[in-house]
Amino acid sequence: MSAPVKSPAVTDPETRARLSAVVEAVLAEAKKSGATAAEAAVNVNQGLSLTVRLGEVETVEHTRDKGMGVTVYFGQRTGSASTTDFSDRALRETVRAACTIARYTAEDDCAGLADPDLLAKNIPDLDLHHPWNPGMDQVIELARSAEATARGADPRITNSEGASLSTHEGLELYGNTHGFLGAVAATRHSLSLSVIAQDEAGMQRDYWYTVARDARGLESPEAVGQMAARRTLRRLGSRKLSTRECPVLYEAPVASSLLSHFVSAVRGASLYRQASFLLDSLGKPVFADFVRIHEQPYLKGAQGSAAFDSEGVATRPRDLVRDGVLQGYVLDSYSARKLKMQTTGNAGGVHNLTIEPGTDDLAALLRRLHTGLLVTELIGFGVNTVTGDYSRGAAGFWVENGEIQYPVEEITIAGNLRDMFRHILAAGSDVDTRGNIRSGSLLIERMTVAGN
Amino acid sequence: MSETMLALARRSLLEPAGIGESELTRLIGQLMTGGVDYGDLYFQYSRHESWSLEEGKVKSGSHNIEQGVGVRACAGEKTGFAYSDEIVLPTLLDAAVAARAIARHGDGGQTPAAFRGESGLRLYRPVDPLASLPDDAKVKLLERVEQEARKQDPRVKQVMASLAAVHEVVLVVRSDGVIAGDVRPLVRLNVTVIVESNGRREQGSHGGGGRVTYDYFDREDRALAYAREAVRQALVNLDAVDAPAGAMPVVLGPGWPGILLHEAIGHGLEGDFNRKGTSAFAGRIGERVAAEQCTVVDDGTIPDRRGSLNVDDEGTPTRKTVLIENGILKGYMQDTLNARLMGVAPTGNGRRESYAHLPMPRMTNTYMLAGKHDPGEIIASVDKGLYAVNFGGGQVDITSGKFVFSASEAYLIENGRITRPVKGATLIGNGPDVLTRVSMVGNDLALDSGVGTCGKEGQSVPVGVGQPTLKIDSLTVGGTRG
Numbered sequence: 001m002s003a004p005v006k007s008p009a010v011t012d013p014e015t016r017a018r019l020s021a022v023v024e025a026v027l028a029e030a031k032k033s034g035a036t037a038a039e040a041a042v043n044v045n046q047g048l049s050l051t052v053r054l055g056e057v058e059t060v061e062h063t064r065d066k067g068m069g070v071t072v073y074f075g076q077r078t079g080s081a082s083t084t085d086f087s088d089r090a091l092r093e094t095v096r097a098a099c100t101i102a103r104y105t106a107e108d109d110c111a112g113l114a115d116p117d118l119l120a121k122n123i124p125d126l127d128l129h130h131p132w133n134p135g136m137d138q139v140i141e142l143a144r145s146a147e148a149t150a151r152g153a154d155p156r157i158t159n160s161e162g163a164s165l166s167t168h169e170g171l172e173l174y175g176n177t178h179g180f181l182g183a184v185a186a187t188r189h190s191l192s193l194s195v196i197a198q199d200e201a202g203m204q205r206d207y208w209y210t211v212a213r214d215a216r217g218l219e220s221p222e223a224v225g226q227m228a229a230r231r232t233l234r235r236l237g238s239r240k241l242s243t244r245e246c247p248v249l250y251e252a253p254v255a256s257s258l259l260s261h262f263v264s265a266v267r268g269a270s271l272y273r274q275a276s277f278l279l280d281s282l283g284k285p286v287f288a289d290f291v292r293i294h295e296q297p298y299l300k301g302a303q304g305s306a307a308f309d310s311e312g313v314a315t316r317p318r319d320l321v322r323d324g325v326l327q328g329y330v331l332d333s334y335s336a337r338k339l340k341m342q343t344t345g346n347a348g349g350v351h352n353l354t355i356e357p358g359t360d361d362l363a364a365l366l367r368r369l370h371t372g373l374l375v376t377e378l379i380g381f382g383v384n385t386v387t388g389d390y391s392r393g394a395a396g397f398w399v400e401n402g403e404i405q406y407p408v409e410e411i412t413i414a415g416n417l418r419d420m421f422r423h424i425l426a427a428g429s430d431v432d433t434r435g436n437i438r439s440g441s442l443l444i445e446r447m448t449v450a451g452n
Numbered sequence: 453m454s455e456t457m458l459a460l461a462r463r464s465l466l467e468p469a470g471i472g473e474s475e476l477t478r479l480i481g482q483l484m485t486g487g488v489d490y491g492d493l494y495f496q497y498s499r500h501e502s503w504s505l506e507e508g509k510v511k512s513g514s515h516n517i518e519q520g521v522g523v524r525a526c527a528g529e530k531t532g533f534a535y536s537d538e539i540v541l542p543t544l545l546d547a548a549v550a551a552r553a554i555a556r557h558g559d560g561g562q563t564p565a566a567f568r569g570e571s572g573l574r575l576y577r578p579v580d581p582l583a584s585l586p587d588d589a590k591v592k593l594l595e596r597v598e599q600e601a602r603k604q605d606p607r608v609k610q611v612m613a614s615l616a617a618v619h620e621v622v623l624v625v626r627s628d629g630v631i632a633g634d635v636r637p638l639v640r641l642n643v644t645v646i647v648e649s650n651g652r653r654e655q656g657s658h659g660g661g662g663r664v665t666y667d668y669f670d671r672e673d674r675a676l677a678y679a680r681e682a683v684r685q686a687l688v689n690l691d692a693v694d695a696p697a698g699a700m701p702v703v704l705g706p707g708w709p710g711i712l713l714h715e716a717i718g719h720g721l722e723g724d725f726n727r728k729g730t731s732a733f734a735g736r737i738g739e740r741v742a743a744e745q746c747t748v749v750d751d752g753t754i755p756d757r758r759g760s761l762n763v764d765d766e767g768t769p770t771r772k773t774v775l776i777e778n779g780i781l782k783g784y785m786q787d788t789l790n791a792r793l794m795g796v797a798p799t800g801n802g803r804r805e806s807y808a809h810l811p812m813p814r815m816t817n818t819y820m821l822a823g824k825h826d827p828g829e830i831i832a833s834v835d836k837g838l839y840a841v842n843f844g845g846g847q848v849d850i851t852s853g854k855f856v857f858s859a860s861e862a863y864l865i866e867n868g869r870i871t872r873p874v875k876g877a878t879l880i881g882n883g884p885d886v887l888t889r890v891s892m893v894g895n896d897l898a899l900d901s902g903v904g905t906c907g908k909e910g911q912s913v914p915v916g917v918g919q920p921t922l923k924i925d926s927l928t929v930g931g932t933r934g
Contacts, residue, residue: 053529053728062534062550065808080514084537090517097515104587106509136553159729196730196851203732205851238852243698243934273506273610274653275646380856381845382878382930386646386655391695391878391930393847393856410854412878412930414697448932450697450880 010044011129011171011185019044020183022086023175026070029095031177035072035102037113039176041310042068047168050136052143053160060136063168072098076107110337113311116178118333118343120308120315127300128186130214132167139165142191142221149225150195154233161194161205163224167215180312188303189215193228197236204235206377211434213301231376234397238409241398241451247372247425248413248447249365251396252432254378255442259293261417262286263350263437264385266326268335277388277418278326285324288424290358293321297351304436310348318344320353324422354438357429365428365441367402373449374399375413388417394449408451415447457762458569460578461623461633465495469539473567476625479523479541481563482548484627487527487555490788491548494522494765495539495623496807501582502616505594522807523547526789527555535808564629571632572763573770575755576663578635581617584665590615593641593666593675601645601679607690608683609653610646615639617666624767632767637663638758638914640903643678647686656686657860660901662756678901685842685861688873695862695877695931701834702879702927703865705841706827707898710917713748714818714906715846715855716883717741721775721783722801722813722908723790725850732853732884733781741781742887745823748776750785752800752816758902759817759916761800766811770800775818776887787813805911815906819918823893827921830892832868838929839863839870840879853883856930878930886924894921 019042030038044066051058068091069082079101083094134142147163167189175181192209208227210219219227250258262278270276278286287293297315299305306315311333319327331339332347345351360368379393391414397404428440466472476493483491497519504512520537521544532554534547585593594613601611618638625631642659658681660674669675704712717733725731733741742748752761752770761770766788774782786794787802790813803814831839839862846857858878863870899918906915 057530057554059531059533059810060554061810062547063808064534064536066537078512080512082514082516084518084520094515094517100587101503101513101515104591105511105513106591108509108511111511161728161730202853203730203851205730205849235852240928245934273612273646274648275610275655377849379847379849379854380858380878380880381847382856382858382876384655384876386653387875389875391858391876391932393854393878393880393930395849395852395854409852410880410882410928412697412856412880412928414695414877414930414932416932448697448930448934450928450930450934452699452926452928 010046010169015044015171016183019171019173020181022068022091023173023181026068026091026095027175027177029092030070030072033095033099034074035099036075037073037177038070039113040068040070041172041174043170043172045168045170047166049164049166050139050143051162051164052140052147053162055144055148057140058162068094070095070098072102073112074102076109076111077102077105078108078111079105110334113176113178114313114333114343118314119178119180119312120182123182123307124298126298126305126307128184128213128305130187131169132187132189132215146191146193146221146225149222150193150229153226153229156197156199156233156236157195157229158198159196163193165191174310174312176312182308182312187213189218191218191221191224193224195228195232197232199236201237204232204238206231206235235407238395238407240410241408241449243450245446245448247369248444249369249372249374250442251374251376252428252430252439252441254375255439256432256435256437257378258442259353259355259437259439261383262421263330263353266329268329268331268339270385271329272335272338275386277386281326284326286326287321287324287421289324291321291324291424292319292356293353294319295351295353299352302352303434304350304352306351309345313343313345313347315345315351350436352436352438355427357431357440358427360426360428362428362430362441365426365443366399368426369399369443370402371400374404390415390417390420411449411451413447413449420444457572457578457635458631458633460635461621464621465497465539465623471541475541476567477563479544479548480625480627482545483523483525483552484563485552488525488552490526491627492524492766493625494807496520496620498618498620499582500618502614503590503594504614505598506612508598510591510594518806520807523551524810525551525554529793530554531810533810564627567629567631570630570763570767570769572634573753575753575760575762576637579637579665580619581637581639581665582619584667590666593669597643597675597679600676601643601683604680604683605687607647607649607687608645609648612644614642622765624765626767630767632763634762637665639664639666639668641669641675641678642903643682645682645686647690649690652690654686654689656682656684656689658682658685659903662758662902663760664756688861692873692875694933695874696838696929697931697934699926699928701837702924702929703830703834703837703839704922706894706896706921707918708900709840709843710819710900710919711843711846711857713820713919714815714917715848715857716881716886717748717775718815718818719848720850720853720883721785723784723786723794724813726784727790727794731850736781737783739781740779741884742776742779743890744779745893746776746779746887746890747821749774750801750815750818754817757817757916758904758914761816764800764802765804766802768798768800768802770816773799785813785815787811803913805913809911814908814913815915817899817916819899820920822895822897822920825892825894827894827896830894830921830923831865831870833892833923834865835867837865839865848883854880855883856880874931880928880930886927889925890922891925892923896920
């Protein structure tokens with residue numbers, strides 16, 4: 001088991017040149033087929049995922065993917081197609097499939113490429129690309145060490161779902177017939193661990209993970225192991241709660257989900273379809289007065305950093321919410337035209353959406369919560385973007401006088417997102433930066449907890 | 453008898469690549485060196501299309517082609533996996549070398565002397581559903597759905613509809629010499645409407661499909677019925693009051709509410725979690741986990757159903773597996789790896805999202821058999837409770853056994869009668885004991901309409917669920933009204 005991991009080569013100059021040629025060939029073929037405009041995206045990815053369970057290697061997965069997607073415009077008609085085959089014949093057939101679809105779709109005033117003036121002109125290096133070529137032995141050792149730390153932490157850690165180390169590198173190119181061609185090379189490395197603890201009352205499972213663009217930014221395997229063990233052990237002895245109303249503190253790793261519901265409600269597609277509880281909210285208070293939510297697309301090395309969106313539009317740092325008031329929507333070119341606005345550079349999503357942290361850490365927030373529920377896990381869906389109605393399964397801890405009393409499970413928490421957003425009492429300083437949405441723990445004034 | 457599935461799969465996957473039995477033998481030989489005790493090759497070609505309508509127009513459509521080969525080597529509990537999106541021999545030989553690196557070097561493994569075809573079941577026609585209707589007729593179908601929804605009620609403000617089809621051809625070649633093929637059609641039609649009245653907006657959704665061709669939607673008025681049903685649900689929700697919060701009797705309607713079974717017990721009975729001892733059901737075969745009236749099966753053999761397969765993704769014919777019989781836990785769902793490690797037979801539940809994913813035990817169509825009670829009698833038996841008939845998604849923590857599923861259409865039951873509609877709410881329970889609280893099972897077994905997708909470890913596969921009307925004496929309802 002000492003074979004070296006195959007050296008990633010997907011971002012070398014030859015690959016880059018070959019992919020540029022694919023984009024150009026596809027756009028040329030679209031023009032030749034009569035399209036008035038076209039755009040194409042090409043990507044290649046390569047990586048390795050390895051899982052160690054109970055000290056032994058369980059799976060080794062070598063991944064290598066590629067794909068090309070094209071959208072053609074015949075005036076105001078649109079068609080799209082994609083393929084994983086880059087042969088000349090397959091690329092031509094894919095363009096033809098997109099053109100065939102465009103023959104049957106309806107005229108749509110708002111269809112088309114992004115406005116040329118808005119396309120990114122210069123593309124800064126956002127420090128997203130740090131290839132890592134550990135030997136297989138080192139990969140195994142990292143995963144094994146994380147799991148061994150957790151299993152050694154306490155005799156009640158009796159089982160494991162395994163520790164996984166994964167490292168991936170990819171190159172994406174996007175081009176359109178306005179002459180834009182942009183490339184992004186990026187890497188993503190992660191170490192995750194899920195363990196099981198058992199006592200006479202039953203089993204509990206929890207996990208921890210670390211992720212980074214640069215492997216040097218990963219938490220140590222020991223830190224991951226200790227955190228996974230601690231999070232799992234503290235759930236032993238979980239009880240149900242009786243039904244009640246109380247304040248709820250969302251621990252940072254689950255608090256970002258509240259902001260993702262906000263993003264769903266201010267996405268252009270939800271707005272022009274009238275499918276949002278935040279219709280016509282621009283300029284109005286939608287969060288508690290102290291809340292600032294902003295996008296930081298140029299953060300170096302972050303998970304959501306991007307200089308241009310999936311239409312080539314330049315991204316820009318901006319406030320979505322200031323002093324609780326909604327400043328802007330999350331739009332791509334199409335939805336912006338539908339709403340008679342301008343794109344916000346969010347085709348494909350938001351870029352490092354961040355709620356401005358306060359000064360309280362989790363312990364201080366627990367003191368502010370005083371008596372109520374700390375939520376550490378949410379399950380299920382139960383969120384209605386049209387009405388804002390919210391009802392999800394939860395697990396966490398009952399807190400009295402600012403101190404954790406006991407773990408709780410098999411409860412739901414419910415409310416309406418419009419009220420919940422307006423009644424956020426505090427945003428913690430304990431920001432979780434592992435995802436594209438960055439939040440500290442969030443304290444909500446009051447929700448309904450259902451139990452027995 | 454038309455051409456077999458296997459012959460069709462060989463013709464479309466192997467012949468264009470110039471791969472015959474001698475090349476397959478060489479590939480398996482490459483894979484089986486050095487301590488590997490099982491290996492397989494999974495060839496797949498798929499075409500997918502979708503058309504979507506909003507604001508009265510079909511504005512977009514897409515067409516996607518994917519193909520490739522997944523190569524797997526197993527040595528004891530270890531699995532090595534590599535794949536290629538090019539079906540050419542040298543690349544596949546490289547993938548086999550990468551996959552087999554999992555095993556310690558040792559004696560050469562066994563390679564099959566000859567391949568033998570597994571004919572599998574014939575549950576659906578091996579047709580390409582994308583070609584089953586001209587493109588302009590697909591557009592017209594969506595337009596008719598839209599018009600049907602609009603004409604139901606002036607409060608309908610938005611109609612979104614989508615039509616999708618997949619044509620998939622798979623071929624599995626195993627180190628034990630079994631070779632199996634399948635040609636799998638799959639179609640789906642979904643409608644979502646938004647209604648508005650006095651400034652209040654609500655939505656409703658419905659849809660259906662299966663392993664059939666597009667003409668399915670024109671038969672029995674299905675497409676237009678989906679539109680009417682989506683509108684009906686949305687209008688019901690316009691009058692919904694806040695849902696109750698707390699533990700209470702819950703009556704679940706027939707069909708799609710069977711998502712209860714999928715979440716509460718289905719995942720917990722998948723072989724991998726039980727082999728590893730991470731499921732709340734591990735080691736409980738032969739124990740009572742449900743009321744005596746409950747018999748639950750996973751059945752991949754129902755003709756034309758979304759969750760059905762002629763052979764699973766490891767070449768094992770699907771079957772009807774009894775999970776719970778008269779309340780007693782009978783068996784788990786298995787793929788080949790977990791069946792071998794647990795010393796039992798595979799059950800035809802080895803499934804994977806694509807060639808680029810590893811197979812694992814997954815559900816097919818999971819449902820509870822009918823009982824003896826009239827649904828009206830079940831409702832009448834409840835003094836105060838919830839009647840839930842439509843659901844969104846669900847999720848389970850298989851280790852603690854806690855599961856949720858979220859109602860999108862529900863009513864209060866008061867004094868044995870259905871009264872007011874209530875807003876959607878999440879229901880939460882504990883898998884190993886929720887079915888012990890089933891006190892009445894209806895005689896109205898129904899399967900869902902064919903839109904279910906199950907996610908596990910990042911892989912999505914189409915599934916089905918079903919059940920008769922069920923009464924659960926106590927389940928926690930996550931509303932806001934305490």
